[in-house]
Amino acid sequence: MRKSVTLITGASGEMGHGLIERLAANGGSPIITIDLQPLEPSAHGMVERECVGSILEEHLLERILAEYEVNAIYHLAAILSTRAEFTPLTAHQVNVEGTLKLLDFAQAQGESHGRHVLFMYPSSIAAYGLPDIATKERAGRVAESDWTMPSTMYGCNKLYCEHLGRYYAGHYKQLAADSPHGKVDFRSIRFPGLISAFTVPSGGTSDFAPEMVHAAAKGASYACFVRPDTRIPFMAMPDAVDALINLALADRAALTRLVYNIGAFNPSAAEIRDLVLGGFPDADITFAPDLKRQAIVDSWPADVDDTAARHDWGFAPRYDLDRAFAEYLVPNIRKRYSN
Ligand code: SER
Numbered sequence: 001m002r003k004s005v006t007l008i009t010g011a012s013g014e015m016g017h018g019l020i021e022r023l024a025a026n027g028g029s030p031i032i033t034i035d036l037q038p039l040e041p042s043a044h045g046m047v048e049r050e051c052v053g054s055i056l057e058e059h060l061l062e063r064i065l066a067e068y069e070v071n072a073i074y075h076l077a078a079i080l081s082t083r084a085e086f087t088p089l090t091a092h093q094v095n096v097e098g099t100l101k102l103l104d105f106a107q108a109q110g111e112s113h114g115r116h117v118l119f120m121y122p123s124s125i126a127a128y129g130l131p132d133i134a135t136k137e138r139a140g141r142v143a144e145s146d147w148t149m150p151s152t153m154y155g156c157n158k159l160y161c162e163h164l165g166r167y168y169a170g171h172y173k174q175l176a177a178d179s180p181h182g183k184v185d186f187r188s189i190r191f192p193g194l195i196s197a198f199t200v201p202s203g204g205t206s207d208f209a210p211e212m213v214h215a216a217a218k219g220a221s222y223a224c225f226v227r228p229d230t231r232i233p234f235m236a237m238p239d240a241v242d243a244l245i246n247l248a249l250a251d252r253a254a255l256t257r258l259v260y261n262i263g264a265f266n267p268s269a270a271e272i273r274d275l276v277l278g279g280f281p282d283a284d285i286t287f288a289p290d291l292k293r294q295a296i297v298d299s300w301p302a303d304v305d306d307t308a309a310r311h312d313w314g315f316a317p318r319y320d321l322d323r324a325f326a327e328y329l330v331p332n333i334r335k336r337y338s339n
Contacts, residue, residue, distance in 0.1 A: 002067060002068050002069040003030060003048075003067070003068050003069065004029050004068070004069045004070075004071050005029050005030050005031065005032050005048060005068045005069065005070055005071070006023060006028060006029045006030070006031050006032070006070070006071065006072040006073070006074070007031075007032050007033075007034070007064065007070050007072070007073045007074070008020065008023075008031060008032070008033045008034070008073075008074045008076060009033075009034045009035070009055050009073070009074070009075050009076055009077040009098075009102065010034075010035055010055075010075070010076030010077030010078060011033035011034065011035045011039060011043075011047075011050075011076065012033075012035035012036075012037040012038065012039050012040070013035065013076055013077070013199070013201075014194065014196060014199045014200070014201045014202075014237075015076050015122065015194065015196075015199075015237070015240065015241065015244075016033070016035070016039075016076055017040065017043065017196075017198055017199050018196065018198070018199075018237050018238065018240075018241040019074060019076070019241050019244065019245075020033070020039075020043050020046050020047060021043075021046065022241050022242070022245055023074075023245070024046035024047075026245070029071060029072065030047075030048035030049075031046065031047045031048055032047065032048055032049045032050075032051065032064060032068060032070075033047050033049070033050050033051065034051045034053065034055055034060060034077070035050075035051075035052065035077070036052070036053065036054055037052070038050065038052050049068075051063075051064070054094075054098075055077050055094070055098040055101065055102065056093060056094065056097065056098055056101065061101070061102075061105050065105070065108075065109070069109065069112075069113050070105075070106070070109045070117060071109075071113075071115065071117060071118065072117065072118040072119075072120070072248065073102060073105075073106055073117065073118070073119050073120065074120045074244065074248075075098075075099060075102050075119065075120065075121055075122075076122060077094065077098060078094065078095050078122075078154070078157075078158075079091045079094050079095055079154065079203065080154060080201065080202070080203040080204035080205070081124075081126050081152045081153075081154035081155065081203075081204055081205045081296060082203050082204060082205045082207070082293060082296075083202070083203030083204075084152065084153040084154040084157070084203075085152060085153060085154075085296075088153040091153045091154060091157060092153065092157060095153075095154065095157035095158070095161065096157050096160060096161060096164075099121070099157075099161040099164060099165075100161075100164060102119070103119065103164055103165065103168045103184055103186075104168075106119050106168070106183070106184045107168055107172060107182065107183050107184055109183070110183020110184060111183055115183075116183055116184065116185040117183060117184055117185065118185045118187070118248055119165060119168075119184050119185060119186045119187070120187055120188075120244055120247070120248050121161065121162070121165055121186065121187070121188040121189075122188070122189060122191055122244065123158045123159070123161070123162050123188045123189065123190045123191070123259060124154070124155065124158050124190055124191055125190060125191070125192050125193070125206075125232060125233060125300045125301060125304065126150055126152055126154050126155035126158055126205075126300065127148055127150055127155050127158045127159040127162065127190055128142055128146075128147045128148060128149075128150065128155070128299070128300055128301050129147060129148070129149040129150040129151045129152075129155060129299045129300075130142075130147050130298075130299050130300070130301060131149075131299075132298075133298055136298065136299075136301065136302055137302065139301060139302070140302065140303060141301075141303045141304060141305040142261075142301035142303070142304055142305060143261070143304075143305040143307075144190070144257065144259055144260070144261050144305075144308065147301065150299075151295075151296065151299045152205075152296055152299075158190075162188055162258070162259045165184070165186035165188060165258060165259075166186065166258050166259075167182075168182050168184040168186060169182050169184050169185065169186040169258060170182055172184070185252065186258055187247050187248065187250075187255070187258060188258060188259040188260070189243055189244060189247060189259075189260050189261075189262055189309075190259060190260065190261050190262070190304070191235065191240055191262065192206075192232065192233035192234050192235050192262070192263050192264070192266075192304065193206025193207075193209055193210075193232055193233065193234040193235070194206075194210075194234070194235055194236075194237055194240050195209050195210045195213065195234055195235070195236055195237065195324070195329060196210065196236075196237035197237070197328055197329050197332030197333045197336065198237070198332065198336065199237075200214050205293055205296045205297055206232060206234070206297070206300075208224050208225055208226050208230075208269060208272075208297075209234055209269075209272050211224075212224060212269075212272060212273060212276050212283075212285055213272075213276050213279075213280075213325075213329055213330075213333060214333060214337075215283070215285075216276045216277075216279070216280035216283035216285065217280060217333040217334055217336070217337045218337050219282070219337075220284075221284040221285075221286070222283075222284070222285050222286070223285075223286050223287070223288040224269055224273070224285060224286070224287045224288070224289075225288065225289060225290040225293050225294070226269050226287075226289055226290075226293065226294050226297050227269065227287060227289045227294060228268060228269050228270035228273070228287050229268050229269070229270065230268060230269045230294070230297055230298070231266055231267070231268045231269075231302045231303075232266060232297055232300045232301070232302065233263040233264070233265070233266040233301070233302075233303055233304050234264065234265060234266065234267065234272075235262070235263065235264040235265070235317060235319075236264065236317075236318075236319040236324040236328050236329065238318065238319070238328065239264055239317040239318055239319055240262075242318070243262050243309075243315055243317075246313055246314065246315065247260065247309075247313055247315075250312065250313035250314075254312050254313060255312050255313065256308060256312055257308055257312070260306070260308055260309040260312070260313075260315070261304040261305060261306045261308070261309060262304070262306045262309045262315050262317075263303060263304045263306050263317075264317035264319060264320065264321075264324070265320055265321035265324070266302060266303045267321055269287070271321075273285045275321070275322075275325045276325075278325065278330075279325060279326075279329070279330035279334070280330070280334075
C-alpha cells in the first residue's frame, strides 16, 4: 500500500514555511515537498520527504507517484511578477506548464485511487488589471469577476491557471465516450500582497512593504520603489496560511466559487512607512519610485471585495493593520534580527 500524503510545491518559498508548520501541527497526512531550494533545517522534522528539484522535472513527480498516494496538493511554486517580466517564457513554463503538469498529476492520482484530489492554488491580485489610476480609484473594492485584464506575465499566468483549474474540476475530457470525470477538487485564493515576519519574498512587486519592514529591523536604509500614495491590499502571513487551510477544510457544497478574493487591510506605502517608524524609530526609509514597477502596482486594485470568502467559508483575518504591526511583525522581526 502506498502511503497517503499531502504534496507542497514551492515549499521553501515565502509561504511554504508557515504552511508546513500549520499542516504538521494539525497532524494530517505526512507532507512531501518539492522546491529548487532546500528547506530550512527547522522544517526537516515536519516533513516525510523533501525533494530538491523543479516541478518541471518528469522523474520527480513519477518517483512520488511510485511511492505515495497524493490526496492533496498545495501548489505554491511560482515566479513572481517582477522577476517574470525579465524572463516571460520561463515564467510561462514554471507558472503555467508547471501548474498544468500538477493538475494532470492530480487527475491521474484521483483516477488511480478513486477519490478527488484537493488542489489548493494561490492566485493573486495580479490577476487584475486596471487601466489607469483614475479607474483604480473609482473601482474601489474589486469583485472576483471585474477588471481581469492583467498587464503582467505573472498575472496572465495566474488568471489562466485559475481557468485550467476550473476546467479540470468541472469539464475534464467532457467529450470522451467513457468520460473519466474531473478528479481535481480545485480551490483558489487571490491573495493580496503578503507580509511575513519570518520570510522575505523574492521577485514580487508588492515586495516594497515586506522589504521596508525587514530593512528597518536590520538597520539598513530602504528606498521604496513606489510613491507614498500607492495603495494595494495586504495581509499578514499567518492569516494567509489560515485562509488556505480553512478553504481546504471547507465543505465543497458551501462553496459558490472556485476562486476567492481575500483581504485584510490596504494601507498606502506612506502609512506602511509610518507604522514601520513606530516600531523602528531609527529606520531610514525614503521614496524613489521606479516608474515601471509603479505602473504594475497601479494596475492592481486598491482593495478587494471578499464578501464571498467571508460568507462561504468564514474567512475572517485575525490581524488588522495595527495588530499586524504591533503583535506580529514588529516583535517577531525584531527578535529575528537581534539573534
Ligand atoms: N506578491 C505578488 C507579486 O508581487 C503578487 O501576488 O508578484
